[in-house]
Amino acid sequence: MPLLPxxxxxxxxxxxxxVPWLWLLLFFVVPFVIVLKISVADTRWLGTPPYxxxxxxxxxxxxxKVHAANFVFLWRDSLYRAAFLTSLTVAGLSTVLCVLLGYxxxxxxxxxxxxxxxxxxxxxxxxxxxxxxxxxxxxxGLLGNTGAINQLLxxxxxxxxxxxxxxxxFAMYVGIVYSYxxxxxxxxxxxxxxxxxxxxxxxxxxxxxxxxxxxxxxxxLSLPGVVAGSMLVFIPAVGEFVIPRMLGGPNSLMIGxxxxxEFFLNRNWPVxxxxxxxxxxxxxxxxxxxxxxxxxxxxxxxxR
Amino acid sequence: xxxRRSTLLIAAVVFGFAFLYVxxxxxxxxxxxxxxxxxxxxxxxxKWYGQLLHNRALLDAAWLSLRIxxxxxxxxxxxxxxxxxxxxxxxxxxxRTLFAAMVSAPLVMPEVITxxxxxxxxxALAPWPLFPDTRGFSTIAIAHIxxxxxYVTVIVQSRLSSLxxxxxxxxxxxxxxxxxxxxxxxxxxxxxxxxxxxxxxxxLSLDDLVLASFTAGPAxxxxxxxxxxxVRRGATPEINALATIMVGIVTVCVVIAGLSHARHETRRxxxxxxxxxxxxxxxxxxxx
Numbered sequence: 001m002p003l004l005p006x007x008x009x010x011x012x013x014x015x016x017x018x019v020p021w022l023w024l025l026l027f028f029v030v031p032f033v034i035v036l037k038i039s040v041a042d043t044r045w046l047g048t049p050p051y052x053x054x055x056x057x058x059x060x061x062x063x064x065k066v067h068a069a070n071f072v073f074l075w076r077d078s079l080y081r082a083a084f085l086t087s088l089t090v091a092g093l094s095t096v097l098c099v100l101l102g103y104x105x106x107x108x109x110x111x112x113x114x115x116x117x118x119x120x121x122x123x124x125x126x127x128x129x130x131x132x133x134x135x136x137x138x139x140x141g142l143l144g145n146t147g148a149i150n151q152l153l154x155x156x157x158x159x160x161x162x163x164x165x166x167x168x169x170f171a172m173y174v175g176i177v178y179s180y181x182x183x184x185x186x187x188x189x190x191x192x193x194x195x196x197x198x199x200x201x202x203x204x205x206x207x208x209x210x211x212x213x214x215x216x217x218x219x220x221l222s223l224p225g226v227v228a229g230s231m232l233v234f235i236p237a238v239g240e241f242v243i244p245r246m247l248g249g250p251n252s253l254m255i256g257x258x259x260x261x262e263f264f265l266n267r268n269w270p271v272x273x274x275x276x277x278x279x280x281x282x283x284x285x286x287x288x289x290x291x292x293x294x295x296x297x298x299x300x301x302x303x304r
Numbered sequence: 305x306x307x308r309r310s311t312l313l314i315a316a317v318v319f320g321f322a323f324l325y326v327x328x329x330x331x332x333x334x335x336x337x338x339x340x341x342x343x344x345x346x347x348x349x350x351k352w353y354g355q356l357l358h359n360r361a362l363l364d365a366a367w368l369s370l371r372i373x374x375x376x377x378x379x380x381x382x383x384x385x386x387x388x389x390x391x392x393x394x395x396x397x398x399x400r401t402l403f404a405a406m407v408s409a410p411l412v413m414p415e416v417i418t419x420x421x422x423x424x425x426x427x428a429l430a431p432w433p434l435f436p437d438t439r440g441f442s443t444i445a446i447a448h449i450x451x452x453x454x455y456v457t458v459i460v461q462s463r464l465s466s467l468x469x470x471x472x473x474x475x476x477x478x479x480x481x482x483x484x485x486x487x488x489x490x491x492x493x494x495x496x497x498x499x500x501x502x503x504x505x506x507x508l509s510l511d512d513l514v515l516a517s518f519t520a521g522p523a524x525x526x527x528x529x530x531x532x533x534x535v536r537r538g539a540t541p542e543i544n545a546l547a548t549i550m551v552g553i554v555t556v557c558v559v560i561a562g563l564s565h566a567r568h569e570t571r572r573x574x575x576x577x578x579x580x581x582x583x584x585x586x587x588x589x590x591x592x
Contacts, residue, residue, distance in 0.1 A: 012482055013394060020387035020453065021399070024406045027450040031421030034428055101323070104316035111313075120317075122562050127324055129504075130554045131511045133528050134547040137535050138327035141334060141544070148330050178323065231412075239414025241514055246535065256416045263420060273424070276417045287412050 032280075039273035040066045051270050070274035080258065080275070084282070087255040090169075091237035094176040095184075098233045099226060101177065102184035106225075107218075109185070110192035121189065128182050136175050136246050143171050143247070172248035176237050183236075184229040191225025192218070231290035235283055255279055328551060335544035352545040359542065362530055369510055369527035372441060376448040377506035381498055383449065384456025384505075388497075389490075391457065392464035393472075410454040419518030422447045426519060439521035447519045448509040455508065456501035463497035464490075496568075503557070 041051035052067075074080045109120045127135060142148050143165040150162040165171050195218060203213035241256035248254070255275065263272035335353075339346025356362065387407050391400070410418060426443050429435045471493075475485045513528040520526065535543055 013390075016386045017390045017394065017397060017399075017403070020383045020390070020407070020457075021403055023383055023450070023453070024403075027422065027425070027446055028406060028410060028418075031418075031425040034424045035417075035421045038424060101316070101320055104313055105320040108313045108317045118562070118566060122558065123321060123324070126555065126558055127328070129507055129558055130328070130551050131528075131547070133511060133513055133531055134331070134543075134550065135327060137531070137543065137547070138331040140535060142327055142330055178327070181320070181324065235412050236414060239416050241416055242532070246532075256414065259416050259420065269424070272420060276420050279414065280417055283414070287409070290412055 035273045035276050038269055039070055039277045040068065041270045041273075042067045042069065043268055043270045050267055067270075070270050071278070073271065074274055074278060079253070083253040083255045083258045084278070086253045087238050087240075088282070090172065090176070090254065091234050091240075094173060094180065094237050095230045095234045097173065097177045098181055098184040099230060102181055102188060102229065103222075103226070106185045106188035106192055109189055110195075124182050124185050124189075132179060133242065136179060136243055139171065139175055139178070139247055140166060143174070166247065167249045169248065169252065172244050172252060172254075175243040175247040176240060179243060180233040180237060183232040187228040187232065188222065188225040191222050191228075195221055228290060231286050235286050235290065238283060239279060331544050332548045332551065335541065335548040337541060337544075340541065352541040353549075356542050356545050356549075361525070362527070362542075362546070365525045365527045365530040368441070368524070372445050372448065372526065373506045373509040375445045376452055376509040377502045379445070379449045380452040380456050380505040381502045384453040384501055385460050385494070385498055387453065387457040388460030388464060388494075389486075392461045393469070393490075407454055407457045410451050411458070415512075415514035416518075418451065419447070419515045422450070422515070423518040439519060440524040443519040443521075444516050444524070444526065447515040448505075448512060451512075451515060452505035452508050455504050456498070459501045459504070460494055460497045463494050467493050496565075500561075503561075507554070 038051050044050050044052055105124075109117060109124070112120055140147075144150070145162040145164065145166070147166070149165070150159075153159045154162065199217050199221075200213050203217050204210065208216065239256045240254060241260055244252045244254040244257050259272055259275045259279070262268050262275060336348050336350065337345055338349035338351065387403075390397070391404060391407070394400075397403075422443075423439075426439055472485050472489050475489050476482075480488065511528060512526075513532055516526045517529055517532075520529065531543060531546070534540060
């Protein structure tokens with residue numbers, strides 16, 4: 001008799017593991033295998049689907065057909081190289097800007113009086129819950145030629161002609177920093193909040209100036225938070241599609257946009273898949289890093 | 305803290321929050337603008353809200369998005385809670401490392417990659433029985449569930465690992481079956497995390513443009529897809545009105561959630577203090 005409940009219990013546990021396991025296998029892992037497969041296929045412009053099969057029957061035997069041509073094309077074509085390079089640069093610079101703006105904010109929130117801390121934290125989290133798309137859209141109204149900023153500057157007599165800001169790289173950076181700033185602040189805050197205040201007191205007692213104490217104690221201790229936040233900004237920024245499309249110029253060459261156009265406009269599935277595979281390979285190192293540095297702390301803060 | 309430094313800090317905080325909130329506030333202000341030119345003030349008016357109510361296509365898209373978000377949030381909460389339980393409570397099972405990696409990967413994957421790969425899967429699966437051969441509601445929901453269940457998992461898992469396992473063990477020792485332990489002990493403790501997860505999944509699904517654009521069929525239009533195709537031609541007052549409504553709803557929800565969380569925390573702290581007081585009373589009595 002005791003055997004049966006145990007068997008039941010074990011099968012219950014297995015089911016709890018198996019259901020999400022199988023879901024992710026089917027809808028996350030298998031799709032990647034398909035992308036990988038199509039990335040080494042040949043383009044067939046008029047076919048449905050528009051690519052060559054991986055296995056072909058030749059003389060009654062299955063033959064594996066792998067074309068490296070798409071990757072060679074990506075490497076040789078200056079447009080794609082430029083797009084990858086631009087994406088990495090834009091994401092890198094945006095990450096730096098997010099650190100510069102986010103660090104003082106996270107630091108100030110962590111040091112604020114307990115009464116204020118939750119309010120300030122709520123203010124950081126609130127944009128996270130409101131529509132990303134609409135928040136990016138809000139900048140169109142601000143940055144346009146007849147937008148609020150130009151109106152204000154003209155009204156104050158600072159400028160006479162509107163400054164062209166919309167559809168420039170400037171607007172794109174503003175949009176990316178704006179959208180991803182909370183992702184920088186939250187893991188940084190989670191880290192800074194845990195610091196032991198007595199360490200700073202000790203440093204000051206031992207003759208450090210407040211700045212030295214910050215640089216030698218707080219800053220090194222907060223590096224894991226900086227790394228976690230940076231990866232949470234950098235990774236999605238590299239593949240960003242919406243912001244360059246809405247705020248950037250018509251020639252902004254972000255790789256997310258190139259992938260999109262390659263798939264939807266050119267209907268070149270193999271090249272689009274090769275772009276996706278290359279992007280993933282570029283991002284493997286940051287993704288491993290982010291998992292190492294417990295980015296989950298940040299999500300924990302958001303959902304509290 | 306020295307004076308100059310705190311002034312700098314305050315300046316950074318003020319600038320940072322202004323940067324985060326000025327766009328939203330200006331959008332709200334201009335939604336009440338009578339003029340068609342978005343940034344030229346022409347007097348106070350509700351007319352864009354009226355027009356919004358008569359925009360059939362936009363309302364249909366909103367209704368579709370709300371339905372997808374509801375289905376997504378429910379399924380993602382179910383799957384994510386199971387995954388969170390497995391990761392936090394089942395010890396080291398054989399495929400745990402792979403499972404943990406699979407669960408957290410969608411969180412950091414660029415959306416274009418997830419979207420493209422899911423679309424290619426759906427195209428490959430379309431001829432199969434049991435699978436919908438037209439893309440739309442179900443394919444978008446599957447894409448959203450795959451993304452959002454990871455968020456739910458992380459939230460539930462971190463809640464579970466902050467909770468003491470001894471309550472569950474005690475129930476088990478007293479002879480309760482695993483299912484009963486889950487319903488009577490674990491579920492009430494993780495319910496707040498599940499609610500947060502549900503809301504986050506709902507919000508993310510309602511807001512998603514990239515995954516939906518890849519996985520939707522040609523005849524399907526979700527609200528973000530609709531907004532995106534409208535605003536590509538520039539700012540429109542109607543979208544400002546829509547944004548104001550959405551921001552308003554979210555603000556009310558988040559503020560209520562924040563307040564109830566704060567009240568819950570204070571009560572918990574007071575209970576903990578009381579319990580501690582009782583505890584020390586008991587031990588001192590024991591000593592006597």
